[in-house]
Amino acid sequence: MxxxxxxxxxxxxxxxxxxxxxxxxxxxxxxxxxxxxxxxxxxxxxxxxxxxxxxxxxxxxxxxxxxxxxxxxxxxxxxxxxxxxxxxxxxxxxxxxxxxxxxxxxxxxxxxxxxxxxxxxxxxxxxxxxxxxxxxxxxYIYNPPSKPSWRKYSLIFALVVVLFLILILGAYKASTDFRAAHALSKPLLSNGTALFAPTTILISLDGFRADFLDRGLTPSLNSLVADGTSPQYMNPSFPSVTFPNHFTLVTGLYPESHGIVGNTFWDPEMKEEFYYTHPSVSMLPKWWNAEPIWVTAEKRGVKSGIHMWPGSEAHIGTPEPTYVDKYNGSEALSRKVNRVLEFLDLPGAEDESQLSPARPQFIAAYVPDVDRDGHNYGPNSTEIETTISRADEFVGGIVAGLKSRNLTDVVNIMVVSDHGMATTSNERLVQLDDIIDLGLVDHLDGWPSRGIRPKRPEDLATLQAQLEKASPNYAHAFEFYTRETMPERYHFKHNDRIAPLWVIPKTGWAIVERPEFDAAEALKTGKVYHPRGIHGYDHEHPLMRAIFIARGPAFPHTPNSRLDAFQNIEVYNIVCDSLGIDPLPNNGTLRLPLHPVGLHSDENTPPVERPADPPAPASPTVVSPEPTSPASDAPTEPSASDADSHAEKGSWWGSLLDKIVEWKEWAGELITADKNNHPQGA
Known part of the structure; x- marks a missing residue:
């Protein structure tokens, strides 16, 4: 070996x-x-x-x-x-x-x-x-490696795509944190104990007419006017009803643009009806075709707390508001005050390293009380005065809460309303059944204006002809338009949810159909028409005017500054600017800073207009039009003389009571005006 x-x-x-x-x-x-x-x-x-x-x-x-x-x-x-x-x-x-x-x-x-x-x-x-x-x-002998197969290349490509998507998702999350950090990077204001990023409270007093501020019932609101900036009034959008206007306030869009064209309407594409008192239907996101400010704010890292604002429960877009309170029409106003202040007491940006504070920067609160009692009792009733005072106390409670927390110069507060209110009367009713053939109608949209949808396309011309024939006798009571002839200032034609034919009553008038209410029978029996107050008319009528009052660090104007009147499509931009977020495209044009035209106390300031309710006609508007069709079995209305005799026999007492109420309201307005012109201590 x-x-x-x-x-x-x-x-x-x-x-x-x-x-x-x-x-x-x-x-x-x-x-x-x-x-x-x-x-x-x-x-x-x-x-x-x-x-x-x-x-x-x-x-x-x-x-x-x-x-x-x-x-x-x-x-x-x-x-x-x-x-x-x-x-x-x-x-x-x-x-x-x-x-x-x-x-x-x-x-x-x-x-x-x-x-x-x-x-x-x-x-x-x-x-x-x-x-x-x-x-x-x-x-060693070199052996060159074999070329990878197409399967290997596909696997490598897939891995690269997955890694790229992971990077995109990570970048999005990082950008969300960055946007939050960017929002907090704006100057933080301190109340001595906490740091506040730009914060705005938006309060809506539903149905609060502009001239309610001049009745001597609103010391808190008047004090806010004196400390802040406001126009003498703000115009709502047409139609001047709650849901369309509240969505306009938070989108800056006309109703024809955001899709909520009424409190009730028919969608011909979905073949469904929107009805505001049915939340199981109206609170579905498919109806709401625009992004409200709370979604825009959340996308930019600005938390929002929404207290019962109309539409806030509809899950409109993502991300949804951080806090949403379900609607409760019976909630006490004192509880609403506490809820708004609870939002402010949540932990906030106490130091710049905290990118996601719990405290919302945008707070919206809705108060239905004035609108509710305006409908129930009328805008000039004794009951509504009590409700106006309580709404003022609600605003006063929030202002006091800001003051006690040293937030008067830290948090912005805006108080708005969506529309005004007009008194109804038995003498200002139009019986639609006696003017057109309702047998040809498939759907009636809206209220008090009536959008008419015919059963067949050829029925539209027939219904239009019937309205044209009756209109000379009702010129003081209503106007009618097709969607194409609708006045441009209404911005109410470019949406399929708007019916092809409209009957629009004059302010203070109401359109009724049998069997809900029979106008002629009411004149005979003295039955009083309800509701006692209505809105939804021409948005530029004095009785439909709303309010806008603002105060806070985003409004560094001279106290008691007066702005020119504007429409409520402008509110959205103002709120966005106060929060430091970019608004989405909208119909408004105003941006911060606002430009006052003077003070409310200036000698050249136009006097505050105090609109009266439309007067009752000299005789009830009960006309006997010709039958709308030979087969029509609608009863023929009595003539004016017959109506007078019926009034003497049956309804004179109701008419007299209405007159007494009107005299009382007129006297009350005179007393209020005298108090405003001669305040104590002046």
Missing amino acids: LRPESPELLSPANYDGDAASLRSPSEQDSDSEDDEFLRHPRSTLELAKHDRGVLDDEDELEKLLTRRGPTHGLRRMFSPNGSSVRIGRKERRRARKEARLSRRERVSEEGELMYEMEEGIGDDESLMSGSSIDLGEDD
Whole structure:
């Protein structure tokens, strides 16, 4: 067995001076045989094979290496049992070269192209195996890697896409935090104990007519006017009803643009009816076709707290408000005060590192009381005076809460209303059944204005002709329009939810249909028409005027500043600017800072208009139109003289009571005006 210390192999006596090999005496005679073996390429290849085989046979390996051991350029190798041997570098390189040549393509007997495998020729264990031989760098044969398949490329591409999406989502989340941080990066105001980012409270007093401020019932609101800035009045949008105008206040869009075109309306595409008193229907997001300010604010990292605002429960867009209070029409006003102040008492941006404070920056609160009692008792009733006073106390409670928290100059407060109110009367009723054939009508939209949708397209011309025929007798009571002839200032034509034909009553008038209410029968019996107060008329009529009052750091105007009157489409931009967020495109044009035109107390300030209710006609408007169709069985209205006799026989007492109420209201307005002109201590 060959060993590293074998004197026969390593002794200088075995070195022949050829510098080519070290040979043992026993192998000298085989030299010529090996030389012949190496002279031919194929023989060299066989040597490579033989070498590999010998490596597995210890005796044969010993013989080969002792015959061909080099004297220079030696490389140490190990036999399978760990013995040390040496082979010539020259022979090894030559063998490798011939092996590469032999691996070129060869053709088999059948003519097929064959290739040798990279691991070696034959089925034996590779020379590269660490268990058989330890070779140097130049002993390896380079084998270029195979090209990746299309499946691998697809997998890599998919991984890149997934990573890209993950980066996008992460960037979005980071941008949300950045927007919140950006909102907080605006100057923070301190009340001495906490830091406040721009914060605005928007309060809506539903049905609060502008001239209610001049009845001596609203000290808190009048004080807010004296400390802040306001116009003498603000015009609502048409139609001047609650849901369209509240959505206009928080979108800056006309009703025809945001889609809530009335408190009730028919959608011809969905073939469904929106009815504001049915939350299971009206609070579905499909009706609300614009983004309200609370969604815009939340997208920009500004939290919102919404207290019963009409439409806030409809899940309009995402993200939704941080806080939403479900509508409760019977909630006490004192509880509403506490709720608004609870929002302000939540933890806020006490330091700039807090990117997501709990305190909302936009707070909206809705008060239905004035509108409710205006409908129930009328805008000039004794009951409504009490309700107006309580609404004023509500605002006073919030103002006092701001003051006690040292937030008067830190938090903005805006008080608005959506419309005014007009008194109804039995003498100001129009019986629609007696003017048009309701048998041709599929849907009646809106109230008190009536949108008429015919059953068939050809019925539209018939209904329009009937209205044209009756209108001379009702010129003082209503106007009628097609959608195309609607006055431009109404901005009420570019939406399929707007009916093709409209009967719009004059302010103070109401349109009724049997069997809900029979106007002629009421005149006979003295039955009083309800509701006692109505809105929804021409939005520019004095009785429909609303209010806008603002005070706070976003309104650094001279106290008691007076603005020119504007329409409520402007409120949205003003609120957005007060919060430091960019508004979405809308119909408004006003932006902060506002530009007052003077003070309310200036001598050249126009006097406050105190509109009176429309007077009752000299005789009830009961006309006997010709039958709308030969088959119509609608009763013919009595003539004016007959109506007078009926009034004398049955309804004179009701008319007298109405007159007494009107005289009382007139006297009360005179007393109020005198108090305003001669305040105590002046």
